[in-house]
Amino acid sequence: MTEATGNGLLLEAFDAQLFRDSAETAVSKLEKHLADQSIRGLELIHPQELARAARALMSEDSDSIGAFDEEKLAAIIDLYVRTGIQVHSPGYMGRQFSGVVPLGGVVDFVSSVVNQPSSFYEAGQLPNVAERIMADELNRFIGWEPDSFAMVTTSGGSLANLTAMLAARNRDFPQYWTEGGAAFGDRPRPAIAVGADVHYSVARAAGVMGIGEAQLVRLPLNDAQQIDVAGVRPALAEAERRGLHVFCLVASAGTTPVGAFDPIDELADITREKGIWLHIDGAHGASLLVSDTHRDKLRGIEKVDSLTWDAHKMMFTPAPCTLLFYREKAHSLGAFRQTASYVFDEEPDPFTELDSGDKNFECTKRPMIMPLWTMWAVYGRALFAKKIDYLCALTQEAHRILDGEPDFRTLHSPEANILCFRHHPEGADLDEEELHRLQIDIRDRVKHRGSFFISKVDIGSVAALRVVMMNHQITAEHFRMVLGEIRRAGQEILSSKGRR
Template identity: 70%
Template sequence: MVRQMEDDNVTDVSEECPPSYPHSAEAKESLFAAFDPALFRRNSEAVVARLESHLADLSVRGLDLSDPGALSRAARALMTTERETIADFDDKRLAAIVDLYVRTGIQVHSPGYMGRQFSGTVPLAGVVDFVGSVVNQPSSYYEAGQLPITAERIMADELNRFIGWEPGRFAMVTTSGGSLANLTALLAARNRACPGIWARGEHRGRGRPAIAVGEDVHYSVTRAAGILGIGESRIVRLPLDRRGRIAARRVPAVLAAAERRGLEVFCMVASAGTTALGAFDPIDELAGIAAGRGIWLHVDGAHGASLLVSDALRHRLRGIEKADSLTWDAHKLMFVPAPCTMLFYRNAQDAPGAFQRRVASYVFDEEPDAHCEFDSGDRNVECTKRPMIMPLWTLWAMYGRALFAEKIEHLCRTTNEAYGVLTEEPDFETLHQPEANILCFRYRPQGIGEDQVHRLQLRIRKQVRLAGRFFISKVNVRGVAALRVVLMNHQVSAEHFRMLLAEIRTTGERLLRDDDLA
């Protein structure tokens, strides 16, 4: 007899025959074959051989941008037509899938890749990520991922040596990306400033909750304001100086004006490496302003926090020890697979404040033991979470800090060399001296009209991308489009940059000659 809960009443249900499942020895054999360790080894060796060839190819290549319809047809052609039984394994099909995957992606290991902030990984990091995919140990709860959670604690201590918070008093959690880390930090800041808002959904303070951000803040922060119900009208925009940094001396007046409008700024967001220019806000000065007004200071260091591991570059984040929280993407300038983001809190008690309630009974232990203190599910949006720290910890364990510091310094040095090359080219306009590894500029020959500059940059970028040798990005700087390079690959040299400029010049001359700016 089966007992069923229905509308809080226990009712008896007539005993039914169990469902009948189709079964055969052949079907069972096919099922088990898909999990065969020998097949796993054969697949792995075949894929590794192809990836080794891919990594060894240092030719200058950008993006092979496929027609979406053609790519869809190619992908569908690789799918088995078997619908009723498990298809026999086809080595050639797997090889074709891997080749298509590699060929159609951005070539992050090529000297032609200069366009985005995600990086070619240290190959060992990919190997460890592969291990994580096979053993599949989610890392929000100690019992599910013992080593990943232990590694999180170790890396938190290791990296805090460069942040400078009091050992044992701070906290770190990993999140799937900087956007999620920024949102989580803003939640913690809001809940500290508005203690009743989580339960009641309302704030009983002296003004309407608001956040203050630089004009060039990453869009994830403004999105977070919408998600939190703050609204764009309560985002206080802080002015920038000519270097693209928050102009600290003008901040007090802006905050005072916001207060007169009935806004209560509970959090100020500074950037350590803005997405557009790679600019570093003056954290030390902003921290003093925030502390004087009781405002939480969050630093979005998704891109630039990694400079902390370099003795030569750490000064870019002067004052970071005074911040309340810090977002740090390791999948950018620490060269591990994405996502791997770390969210640090100066005060460990603020970490669970982002989510002011216990998690569900199936993960919350009513009789906690020593292992439970390592759980992070109560401090994170995510329940199931990849063991993203493992590639970073393994690299740190194997190579130490110097691997990261030397590559970061090399990239920043090469970016400054590229800036020097630009200053010698009369038909190019430099927009800033790079503070890290991001450089923005424009192709602007004599005689070009002001009304043509914006469209010309957009068209150049599109044509360069379609040509397939270089991959660069674009961004609006003070309302006008600019070409943007992000040097993430240590194989890129000043000579590669000169090759890029030559292609930009040729492309721009052709567009202007053909009047192709419509």
């Protein structure tokens, strides 16, 4: 290949017309994908087989620029779409990430092309303004005083939880940032109180912060799998006797296992009395705030110190898009205490006022707010509220269906769109271990069949089947079809073991 030919192919890779042709290929494939309402779950392919298929699509020439091949692009898109969880299908009931509102995907596509990192206003002007606008819009449902609070976007709820807990730690142990563990000397050791069902990212954050799981104070749960308010004060008193200083209590608005909402209002009264920072991991359930029907599940949210809110879950936005709210604006500056002349301006002005690089871990950050803001600007709150209301009502209907089936047991009353249950085949006398193993085997068999995708979770010491209703295309009839698949799988498993 001559130098001129090589330069031509370099220019072609950035050519606007080629971009249009490539985009049209992708849009055509995705349009077909979105229009397909067939019931499909997960097509599991062995990793080695998938790797062979992927490598077969790669150029073998590493020294020269390959010419664009539309058929190869089409094949890559087909492989990408086919091998993932089918989040837009009525067969998808397994996880907490959702199919996106298509407009959100379009804007995310624009963000990838214009490539405006949004931690600093000069790099992403509209994303930074959009963050401020969405903070104000969503605060109408939280209830803090305008201009007194702050919001910053982060890449995922795990990072948001870590950031909020850093801010809480640095408030009570201001020297910890520079001096590490030596900062508290002979003082009580820093500790975090959490519900026993708290998301694993909180325990992970404690390890990252150098606090350690031994200094997590596990709060008891009630029968609804919520933090038991009656057990909080005794647990905190016991922690104090152990020489621990609980600086933060992390509660959940929609736990991952069963979607339970901790009693925020009552917990806020306790933490205020004791001077403890209250952080709410609302990654899943904070979105219920935009629903008139379900907002009360977060009663007392205006009293908390910080809130994690994943828009890529119940706001149906491309991932990641996490919003981290602080009740006090000054607290948003407490997580990271650094100076860096190449990014932080010594003399703030109106153009740097919206910078968030000093408030979040990321320096280069996707303009993740843009899909959410655009959807809110075009459709308004009602789009999100109506879908949330439908999914929660559908989950309640699924619960009623299970109550009428003698070979199924519900394990909780669903508070949102997560429902856990077990299959107890009629006539099968199973001990706990056998029942546990049966639920896991059923879930795996249903998954491998590829029509439906459901998940599982351990409740107590016994596994349970778990559905998460994230798709408004799902109906009660689809859920009945899932139950039929579960029964069939259970019968096959027991027969293979000579039990039926």
